[in-house]
Amino acid sequence: MKDIHLFLLLTVLFSCKESVPATENTKAEITEVLPSWKDGESRKSIINFVESITDPQKADFVPAADRIATFDNDGTLWSEQPIYFQVAFAMDAAKKMVAKNPEMKKDAIFNALANNDMDAVLEAGVAGLGKILVVTHTGMNTDEFNKSVGEWVKTATHPKTGKLYKEMIFQPMLEVINYLKANEFSVYIVSGGGTDFMRPWAEDVYGIPRDNIIGSTYALEYVMENDEPVLKILPEVGFNDDKEGKPMAIHQYIGRKPIVAFGNSDGDLQMLKWTDSNSHPSLQVYVRHTDEAREWKYDRESHIGQLDKGLDEAEAKGWTIVDMKNDWEVIYPYEMKNP
Amino acid sequence: MKDIHLFLLLTVLFSCKESVPATENTKAEITEVLPSWKDGESRKSIINFVESITDPQKADFVPAADRIATFDNDGTLWSEQPIYFQVAFAMDAAKKMVAKNPEMKKDAIFNALANNDMDAVLEAGVAGLGKILVVTHTGMNTDEFNKSVGEWVKTATHPKTGKLYKEMIFQPMLEVINYLKANEFSVYIVSGGGTDFMRPWAEDVYGIPRDNIIGSTYALEYVMENDEPVLKILPEVGFNDDKEGKPMAIHQYIGRKPIVAFGNSDGDLQMLKWTDSNSHPSLQVYVRHTDEAREWKYDRESHIGQLDKGLDEAEAKGWTIVDMKNDWEVIYPYEMKNP
Numbered sequence: 001m002k003d004i005h006l007f008l009l010l011t012v013l014f015s016c017k018e019s020v021p022a023t024e025n026t027k028a029e030i031t032e033v034l035p036s037w038k039d040g041e042s043r044k045s046i047i048n049f050v051e052s053i054t055d056p057q058k059a060d061f062v063p064a065a066d067r068i069a070t071f072d073n074d075g076t077l078w079s080e081q082p083i084y085f086q087v088a089f090a091m092d093a094a095k096k097m098v099a100k101n102p103e104m105k106k107d108a109i110f111n112a113l114a115n116n117d118m119d120a121v122l123e124a125g126v127a128g129l130g131k132i133l134v135v136t137h138t139g140m141n142t143d144e145f146n147k148s149v150g151e152w153v154k155t156a157t158h159p160k161t162g163k164l165y166k167e168m169i170f171q172p173m174l175e176v177i178n179y180l181k182a183n184e185f186s187v188y189i190v191s192g193g194g195t196d197f198m199r200p201w202a203e204d205v206y207g208i209p210r211d212n213i214i215g216s217t218y219a220l221e222y223v224m225e226n227d228e229p230v231l232k233i234l235p236e237v238g239f240n241d242d243k244e245g246k247p248m249a250i251h252q253y254i255g256r257k258p259i260v261a262f263g264n265s266d267g268d269l270q271m272l273k274w275t276d277s278n279s280h281p282s283l284q285v286y287v288r289h290t291d292e293a294r295e296w297k298y299d300r301e302s303h304i305g306q307l308d309k310g311l312d313e314a315e316a317k318g319w320t321i322v323d324m325k326n327d328w329e330v331i332y333p334y335e336m337k338n339p
Numbered sequence: 340m341k342d343i344h345l346f347l348l349l350t351v352l353f354s355c356k357e358s359v360p361a362t363e364n365t366k367a368e369i370t371e372v373l374p375s376w377k378d379g380e381s382r383k384s385i386i387n388f389v390e391s392i393t394d395p396q397k398a399d400f401v402p403a404a405d406r407i408a409t410f411d412n413d414g415t416l417w418s419e420q421p422i423y424f425q426v427a428f429a430m431d432a433a434k435k436m437v438a439k440n441p442e443m444k445k446d447a448i449f450n451a452l453a454n455n456d457m458d459a460v461l462e463a464g465v466a467g468l469g470k471i472l473v474v475t476h477t478g479m480n481t482d483e484f485n486k487s488v489g490e491w492v493k494t495a496t497h498p499k500t501g502k503l504y505k506e507m508i509f510q511p512m513l514e515v516i517n518y519l520k521a522n523e524f525s526v527y528i529v530s531g532g533g534t535d536f537m538r539p540w541a542e543d544v545y546g547i548p549r550d551n552i553i554g555s556t557y558a559l560e561y562v563m564e565n566d567e568p569v570l571k572i573l574p575e576v577g578f579n580d581d582k583e584g585k586p587m588a589i590h591q592y593i594g595r596k597p598i599v600a601f602g603n604s605d606g607d608l609q610m611l612k613w614t615d616s617n618s619h620p621s622l623q624v625y626v627r628h629t630d631e632a633r634e635w636k637y638d639r640e641s642h643i644g645q646l647d648k649g650l651d652e653a654e655a656k657g658w659t660i661v662d663m664k665n666d667w668e669v670i671y672p673y674e675m676k677n678p
Binding site (some may be wrong): 121142186195197210212213217220221222228229231238244247248251252253254255256270273274277 | 525534552568577592594616
């Protein structure tokens with residue numbers, strides 16, 4: 001459990017607002033290349049790379065089978081502040097459980113959660129968060145967990161924007177995904193977040209096939225329930241898809257080294273280095289959170305999505321560093337409707 | 340290590356012939372539906388199923404995204420006698436290592452191998468085979484292992500047929516794979532054999548994408564070598580993709596339950612039961628080795644590819660049981676050239 005706990009470590013307190021209804025997110029249709037990107041160095045580096053590796057006349061040409069692109073999720077494809085959205089899911093789900101099972105309040109952490117006493121939740125630290133994760137992510141079977149996430153993602157909204165969490169995806173990144181797919185790339189998510197947490201919604205929201213969505217897992221157990229096989233989720237780490245885990249997951253799941261990788265934190269550094277070691281030309285991109293007004297601003301000192309060593313490496317290697325504030329015309333798809 | 344050892348357990352001794360050159364296997368082009376299948380119940384059950392789930396007018400219709408088909412490999416897509424072909428690779432590779440490093444002969448098992456003393460190899464049992472597997476499958480990085488398998492599969496031949504191992508794939512199964520793909524199925528291998536052992540050749544030989552080839556793995560370690568990241572293969576089990584492991588791998592890698600599953604042994608039973616529990620209509624098929632003359636004949640008593648509990652379940656549930664001798668016009672693609 002330890003590693004997933006650390007990954008999901010709650011470090012910033014968020015105020016628990018009531019959910020408010022929000023409109024369903026609709027994926028924008030892309031008719032031109034990266035239209036939400038300002039015409040700067042970042043946009044150019046992406047387009048130049050794709051044009052050079054897809055032109056059979058050029059030395060840099062890469063056959064379609066080797067056009068693998070991997071994306072981190074939290075902070076790269078959607079926001080991750082003030083807490084990882086998967087942790088928000090866990091807290092919401094735990095509150096529902098406590099409401100149904102008041103005896104859970106005997107445990108201080110669930111009592112604090114039920115009372116929206118976030119100071120007490122924070123005080124309980126990693127151990128407290130661990131209990132919240134275990135009770136909401138394990139013990140049930142995979143179908144039940146899938147259903148639980150699916151219901152949450154349809155209605156749960158973010159305390160700051162009031163938007164559905166799944167609406168807080170990055171419009172410019174959707175355009176990159178679609179642009180790469182249009183250029184015969186196979187596009188994957190390689191995230192520290194849970195595979196089973198992402199799959200119920202990420203396939204539709206990003207247009208990335210379910211089996212291309214790779215993340216962290218809990219161990220499973222195959223058991224018969226009412227004469228039917230189910231996979232029970234156990235409270236122990238199966239695979240921690242962060243840092244060194246990302247190149248491993250890429251090898252085990254994909255079997256080819258990417259030529260494009262996007263990340264936003266030090267947890268993505270090994271994936272970017274792995275991609276950089278491709279014998280084909282490759283593109284490494286860090287999305288840097290620089291927009292205090294429209295999104296969040298954080299990097300070297302942040303406990304969530306810390307970008308410190310990665311930033312040094314990117315600068316030293318000349319990787320692309322996206323400046324969200326200056327490179328992106330819009331952040332979220334819903335801004336497109338109110339220009 | 341234990342589980343992979345058990346899976347690859349050497350139980351039948353084979354005589355070590357010298358390699359003889361063989362022609363490159365070419366995958367037959369399929370112009371009609373399952374042409375190498377005799378017009379019996381097995382062929383009918385496959386075609387009837389596919390026709391019923393692809394017809395939008397029928398109640399059994401399954402959308403293309405849910406058309407997942409999983410195939411075991413050893414004994415289902417290619418032969419597995421007298422020893423799993425991956426074990427043959429390990430023995431060949433270990434012999435080459437001993438020839439280059441004579442000091443390895445200090446260990447009795449490698450000395451026996453160098454002397455082609457198969458009685459002594461057999462006597463060393465699981466522990467001896469374990470040493471052979473560890474030394475040939477671990478300690479190197481994934482690129483080096485990939486190269487080692489790639490070279491072997493190009494030239495290594497089977498002691499009984501004299502054909503390349505990769506030529507000993509089942510022509511009727513190639514036709515099933517192509518038939519399903521033509522009907523918008525996503526086709527996967529879910530094998531107890533090694534992912535890294537299969538990927539260097541299985542993509543081309545079966546026409547199944549590399550990231551759809553799922554198997555057992557050793558644990559990996561991300562390390563820097565000469566300033567480049569590599570994945571070192573460790574001598575400990577990462578994932579054992581056999582029995583209960585198969586539904587788990589299907590969940591983790593694919594994220595959808597199959598509607599079609601083919602296996603040949605008790606190691607595939609959980610995968611077939613998992614498929615049978617799909618809320619969509621589903622098809623479960625056991626390939627039964629009944630052809631002593633053209634292939635091998637074995638089931639309930641065999642130590643390799645034992646089909647005992649699976650056969651009982653298949654008979655009780657009315658699953659399709661393919662009788663290789665009576666259902667298949669040809670076994671291997673190379674027979675097509677000499678009708």
